[in-house]
Amino acid sequence: MGGSSTPKQKTSQSEIAQAQQAIAKHNERIDDGFAALEARMVDEARSEDFSNFLGGRSSADVAATEKDAYQAKTATPGAMSLRDFSSTGDAVASGVRQSEVDAVVSNESLRDTNRLGAAKVGQDVSELTAASLKSAARRGSDTAAQKVQNDILKSNARTQAVLTVANGALQGATLRADGYRFSKGGLQKGTVGKDGVWTADPNSTKLSPLRTAGLILSSGG
Amino acid sequence: MINDLRDIISRLDEIRNANTATPEGTPRGVRRLSTTLVNNPDSALASVTKQNLALYNQLYRPLNRELMGEIDSRAMIEAAKDQIETGTTPEETQQRSQRMASRFGIGGNTLDLRRSKVSSELTQALDNDDLVNNARVSQYERNKGLREELAAIGRGIATSSTDSLNTAADLSNARQNNNAAIKAQNSAQRTQTAASVASMALMAAAIFM
Numbered sequence: 001m002g003g004s005s006t007p008k009q010k011t012s013q014s015e016i017a018q019a020q021q022a023i024a025k026h027n028e029r030i031d032d033g034f035a036a037l038e039a040r041m042v043d044e045a046r047s048e049d050f051s052n053f054l055g056g057r058s059s060a061d062v063a064a065t066e067k068d069a070y071q072a073k074t075a076t077p078g079a080m081s082l083r084d085f086s087s088t089g090d091a092v093a094s095g096v097r098q099s100e101v102d103a104v105v106s107n108e109s110l111r112d113t114n115r116l117g118a119a120k121v122g123q124d125v126s127e128l129t130a131a132s133l134k135s136a137a138r139r140g141s142d143t144a145a146q147k148v149q150n151d152i153l154k155s156n157a158r159t160q161a162v163l164t165v166a167n168g169a170l171q172g173a174t175l176r177a178d179g180y181r182f183s184k185g186g187l188q189k190g191t192v193g194k195d196g197v198w199t200a201d202p203n204s205t206k207l208s209p210l211r212t213a214g215l216i217l218s219s220g221g
Numbered sequence: 222m223i224n225d226l227r228d229i230i231s232r233l234d235e236i237r238n239a240n241t242a243t244p245e246g247t248p249r250g251v252r253r254l255s256t257t258l259v260n261n262p263d264s265a266l267a268s269v270t271k272q273n274l275a276l277y278n279q280l281y282r283p284l285n286r287e288l289m290g291e292i293d294s295r296a297m298i299e300a301a302k303d304q305i306e307t308g309t310t311p312e313e314t315q316q317r318s319q320r321m322a323s324r325f326g327i328g329g330n331t332l333d334l335r336r337s338k339v340s341s342e343l344t345q346a347l348d349n350d351d352l353v354n355n356a357r358v359s360q361y362e363r364n365k366g367l368r369e370e371l372a373a374i375g376r377g378i379a380t381s382s383t384d385s386l387n388t389a390a391d392l393s394n395a396r397q398n399n400n401a402a403i404k405a406q407n408s409a410q411r412t413q414t415a416a417s418v419a420s421m422a423l424m425a426a427a428i429f430m
Binding site (some may be wrong): 182 | 358378398409
């Protein structure tokens with residue numbers, strides 16, 4: 001009884017395979033550079049500054065426009081004067097100033113787009129974490145409920161055991177008080193004399209050993 | 222009779238499968254399944270899963286790595302720079318214009334020549350700027366798009382990993398809970414048995430003494 005081992009449900013192959021696959025996928029994400037890529041995207045989205053590039057590009061556009069103006073002016077040499085070139089210079093300066101402002105606006109817009117893109121990936125990470133936590137909470141709850149059930153089962157068994165033992169003791173004591181003893185091959189009623197010696201009542205029915213055994217067994221629940 | 226017939230069909234299936242050549246180009250490890258597996262879907266699923274895993278590791282994982290290695294590509298920018306370095310110079314452009322003009326008997330004075338030179342230089346400088354700038358924009362957009370797609374693939378891998386871990390954790394948890402329940406039942410049963418024995422002993426003691 002005490003030496004018998006409790007049967008156990010062993011770890012299934014599918015459980016092992018599932019865990020192996022999950023760990024392999026997690027490692028793949030790290031080994032193949034996906035985790036580093038995410039970190040880099042977030043870092044770059046926060047730190048990248050395109051204003052110099054955008055400003056340069058806008059300035060080039062301004063220069064292209066002014067190049068056309070220059071060519072138009074030099075096409076008629078007789079009409080050329082210093083004033084014409086100074087107005088060209090003014091237009092370039094004005095265009096560049098505007099282009100610098102436009103570049104800042106475009107830079108902000110581009111940075112916002114990139115940061116929002118990274119934030120959306122972050123939202124996915126957050127949702128995945130929430131789903132895992134939910135799943136972990138459900139498992140924790142299942143385990144706690146199972147523990148309560150197990151504790152109730154064991155507690156009931158202990159209470160029942162006390163009652164069973166008490167029942168056996170009570171039945172034995174009652175039979176003994178009523179004068180029953182097992183003697184000479186059977187259970188029989190009798191009386192205890194003043195000398196303390198039990199004597200069988202000749203008129204009482206004797207219960208055979210088999211029936212006596214049945215009576216004792218029934219007291220065990 | 223029917224069972225015999227099934228056996229014969231099953232054996233014929235096996236022979237047919239053995240004789241069916243895998244089409245050329247089929248990835249290593251990917252093979253047809255025997256129709257006898259209809260009686261064992263679990264085994265069929267295990268086989269298909271193994272094949273899918275082999276296929277992924279053999280084909281798609283190297284592809285992912287290849288793409289990952291190209292997220293910092295500068296090929297477009299380098300091509301534009303090469304073009305600038307090896308392309309026509311302003312001097313060559315000017316000489317070509319002069320040759321064309323002389324064919325029509327147009328000579329041009331010093332101012333014309335100077336204007337033509339400045340114009341060619343300006344045009345070329347701006348064209349070169351435009352070429353490199355456009356290449357930079359295209360390269361940036363291409364690299365950014367690739368990174369975003371790869372990040373999405375990476376998230377998919379993370380989700381797949383977490384889902385699998387959740388399933389494994391569910392299975393493990395259910396097993397542990399079952400074992401705890403079995404242990405509790407066993408303990409309760411032992412307590413009950415011990416109590417029964419004690420009860421019987423007490424009763425027996427009362428009537429035997």
